Amino acid sequence: MFKFMRKHASFRHVVQFLFAIIVMYIGVTFVLFLNQLVNNPSASLSRPAGVEAFLPISALVGLKAWLSTGKFDPVHPAGLVIFLLAIIVSLFFKRTFCSWICPIGTLSEGLARIGEKVFGRNFAVPKWLDYLLRSLKYLILFFFVIVIFLGMSGVEAAAFLQTPYNMVSDIKMLRFFQHLSIFGIAVIGLLIILSVLYENFWCRYLCPYGGLLGLFSLLSPFKVTRNQATCIQCGQCTKSCPNHILVERAERVWSPECTGCLNCVQQCPVKETLTFKAPKMPWFLSPKIVAIVLVFAWFITVLMAKLTGHWETSMAMEMYRALIPMN
Numbered sequence: 001m002f003k004f005m006r007k008h009a010s011f012r013h014v015v016q017f018l019f020a021i022i023v024m025y026i027g028v029t030f031v032l033f034l035n036q037l038v039n040n041p042s043a044s045l046s047r048p049a050g051v052e053a054f055l056p057i058s059a060l061v062g063l064k065a066w067l068s069t070g071k072f073d074p075v076h077p078a079g080l081v082i083f084l085l086a087i088i089v090s091l092f093f094k095r096t097f098c099s100w101i102c103p104i105g106t107l108s109e110g111l112a113r114i115g116e117k118v119f120g121r122n123f124a125v126p127k128w129l130d131y132l133l134r135s136l137k138y139l140i141l142f143f144f145v146i147v148i149f150l151g152m153s154g155v156e157a158a159a160f161l162q163t164p165y166n167m168v169s170d171i172k173m174l175r176f177f178q179h180l181s182i183f184g185i186a187v188i189g190l191l192i193i194l195s196v197l198y199e200n201f202w203c204r205y206l207c208p209y210g211g212l213l214g215l216f217s218l219l220s221p222f223k224v225t226r227n228q229a230t231c232i233q234c235g236q237c238t239k240s241c242p243n244h245i246l247v248e249r250a251e252r253v254w255s256p257e258c259t260g261c262l263n264c265v266q267q268c269p270v271k272e273t274l275t276f277k278a279p280k281m282p283w284f285l286s287p288k289i290v291a292i293v294l295v296f297a298w299f300i301t302v303l304m305a306k307l308t309g310h311w312e313t314s315m316a317m318e319m320y321r322a323l324i325p326m327n
């Protein structure tokens with residue numbers, strides 16, 4: 001199986017595929033859950049808690065409330081668990097969440113491959129504009145951090161979690177996509193076109209979640225590391241980097257833009273010249289080990305969260321039934 005993967009796909013693609021399947025399953029189950037809630041209240045299909053992964057703002061408020069009051073978000077606990085896990089993963093293994101797990105990252109990558117096929121390459125924005133656009137995601141991030149962490153007290157954050165708006169924010173999100181306005185279609189259409197033309201457009205310029213994980217990833221002990229003694233300066237690493245990082249010139253890749261995709265490591269023709277390692281450690285993490293660590297970390301965390309009651313919402317179905325007609 002590993003021989004097959006080396007030939008046809010990377011370990012990262014297999015992990016991306018696995019999480020894409022999980023997200024699709026969650027999406028379908030959530031639609032069925034909502035249909036049942038509206039049309040057949042007596043049925044008993046349960047709500048997939050994993051849908052809360054798509055509520056990062058609610059998770060940020062939940063984090064503020066938890067840090068201030070010590071009370072773990074009872075409304076969207078899975079959202080907070082996933083948010084914390086993404087941060088912890090970034091603290092150790094760079095932004096591997098973005099390039100190995102996040103379904104938006106996977107979609108973005110797929111769109112860029114379509115662009116490559118159609119136009120023979122992905123385009124690049126001028127350097128000055130690239131710097132300017134990259135700061136956008138941090139501006140959006142700082143806006144949310146200021147509003148939530150400085151503008152709200154712990155009590156206010158905890159109270160927000162209990163508002164009807166937050167309680168059914170997952171349903172609002174689904175309905176937004178089910179009943180897209182002309183403006184919504186235009187914005188999503190534009191983002192798709194830009195993602196086809198420019199690799200990682202959303203992740204590189206606009207995603208505040210990625211921006212946050214990038215800042216935490218600066219502390220990651222594991223970084224792409226180049227052995228200058230054995231490097232033959234072929235430039236394959238730089239060429240394969242979706243984030244335009246000059247890997248061939250770095251001793252260690254510190255950039256918060258590095259998503260830990262390890263494309264560069266896989267493309268390097270000289271054995272063990274480019275590795276994903278911590279300083280002063282004689283060993284390194286191969287893509288296979290990163291795949292195993294990430295999958296294991298996610299499944300064990302979800303299992304622990306389920307077993308300790310930090311996964312399913314405390315909201316009763318009656319509450320959903322009462323709130324749905326209003327939304």
Ligand code: SF4
Pocket residue numbers: 224237240241242243244245247253257258259260261262263264265
């Ligand atoms: S190709 Fe290498 S340097 Fe570029 S994002 Fe991936 S791991 Fe980081």
Ligand code: SF4
Pocket residue numbers: 226230231232233234235236237238247248267268269270273274
């Ligand atoms: S791909 Fe490997 S050998 Fe080539 S420049 Fe990068 S680190 Fe050096």
